[in-house]
Ligand SMILES: Nc1ncnc2c1ncn2[C@@H]1O[C@H](COP(=O)(O)OP(=O)(O)OP(=O)(O)O)[C@@H](O)[C@H]1O
């Protein structure tokens with residue numbers, strides 16, 4: 001009996017003293033977070049490389065005589081001649097629900113001081129996007145809570161919708177509103193106990209932003225109670241470019257976990273302009289040839305392989321992406337904006353002029369589109385908002401025309417009046433997304449002419465009063481609209497009656 | 509026109525290719541290359557020679573198994589390592605012993621930029637990294 005054990009133990013001893021093979025190299029030069037390394041002849045592209053002191057590098061340039069690595073983490077203790085080893089692993093980050101409510105860096109390490117994250121699983125940061133066979137077309141809505149967007153530029157789960165505009169035009173606010181709205185919907189849906197309800201979890205990736213801005217965003221999410229459904233991935237302007245380069249891919253990996261596990265997630269990349277700049281910086285240090293605007297030749301691939309990972313998978317979940325791009329003086333034909341426009345399923349274009357006129361959110365209806373979202377729009381919104389885009393376009397045209405002539409026929413006049421009121425109705429303060437059933441009710445009242453007698457300047461307070469009226473007094477009706485998602489004769493009659501009731505009580 | 513450093517690299521690579529006969533670095537050829545560089549001395553000679561040295565050193569390291577060991581190592585063990593490495597790398601590999609008491613026990617073998625670790629200190633390091 002003991003001889004058997006001896007035999008097994010001998011075998012174990014043999015195994016545990018078996019030599020481990022490692023591939024090594026030495027740092028030849030070290031500058032700006034990039035190391036050039038001699039040796040490492042076995043290294044793979046994008047492989048994790050271990051530096052002394054626990055720092056991690058990613059092999060990005062595989063050349064004949066050297067390997068270029070970007071280093072993540074503390075580089076102050078590294079020096080030339082240090083030995084590095086390959087790990088045989090691609091970079092991975094923790095994924096799963098344990099990350100919800102937390103702020104992490106590009107490697108998934110917590111940065112919010114709330115203690116370690118108990119993640120059970122890890123996903124590779126770089127992953128091949130799902131192929132066409134496993135994908136399903138977009139057909140479930142993802143409500144942003146912004147009336148102008150949900151009614152005219154609807155977004156579906158699995159879609160990639162670009163938010164584009166100059167600096168300070170409210171891009172981040174739209175993304176945050178959407179995240180807050182998901183949290184609100186989640187709370188209502190989970191409380192209702194509906195087994196078919198699918199919550200949407202959010203991932204907000206901050207790239208190259210000032211830390212003060214990130215803190216403001218976190219505070220807004222916390223104040224709205226949305227943090228518990230949100231993962232924040234932060235690579236601020238103070239982080240080295242390698243972390244900024246990596247952060248969106250880490251966020252995408254965290255989102256993919258939800259998608260692969262049959263759940264829905266939303267990811268915001270704020271913003272990809274700064275991401276491209278970080279990548280350009282790395283590429284220039286790696287001495288890669290540069291092209292237009294000094295970006296390297298593969299900058300298109302940088303964003304296409306990221307955004308292609310958003311999808312709706314057959315029999316699984318979905319990952320919706322809201323990438324953000326900052327333009328200069330509204331120029332959408334610059335290099336990075338055109339690239340990303342061509343990869344996404346549409347864009348929400350924000351205009352400085354509108355923003356300064358006080359039309360906020362400053363969505364330019366004419367230049368914004370959603371190429372796949374209308375398949376996901378609920379019937380109720382289609383019923384009350386189907387003609388809005390056309391009406392607004394006509395209004396813009398007539399308004400420009402009306403500046404010259406004074407004699408307008410009655411029809412033109414009423415179109416102008418209606419248009420001015422729609423513009424007012426679409427104004428919405430930051431961080432206050434509207435539930436879709438409330439949007440439908442307001443738009444219904446507008447279509448039925450309840451705002452026509454009200455002075456255009458007073459439409460905003462009137463709409464606010466109506467929202468108040470519906471939320472406090474017509475809860476049952478709102479719930480009915482939400483669950484049926486379409487207006488039948490019965491609901492329409494009830495809505496008409498509610499609006500009449502509001503009108504008789506409104507004195508403003 | 510390529511930058512001077514690039515040109516030196518290219519030239520060094522060409523010289524290196526000339527120095528390899530049947531997969532091994534030939535001492536005669538290297539002597540010839542050195543004589544050639546000395547005769548055609550230019551501003552770039554230093555750069556070229558440095559790059560050349562690196563290429564040759566890398567190549568030589570591939571056919572030499574540097575065996576670091578703590579305590580004594582028998583010549584038959586060395587011969588066994590040389591034979592194994594010759595088989596693994598499909599090229600003649602000779603084994604050279606180097607004493608390194610820091611390993612505590614066992615051996616560590618370097619061939620080119622590959623390292624085979626079977627020392628106690630290596631196992632301790634792996635253990636330390638995993639806890
Ligand atoms: N709908 C809104 N109503 C009122 N104020 C708004 C609205 N949207 C944004 N703002 C305000 O406009 C300012 C800029 O908004 P935000 O930070 O979202 O813009 P941005 O385009 O992301 O800016 P940046 O280019 O700096 O990232 C903020 O102070 C914000 O509060």
Ligand SMILES: [Mg+2]
Pocket residue numbers: 171172173270
């Ligand atoms: Mg912003």
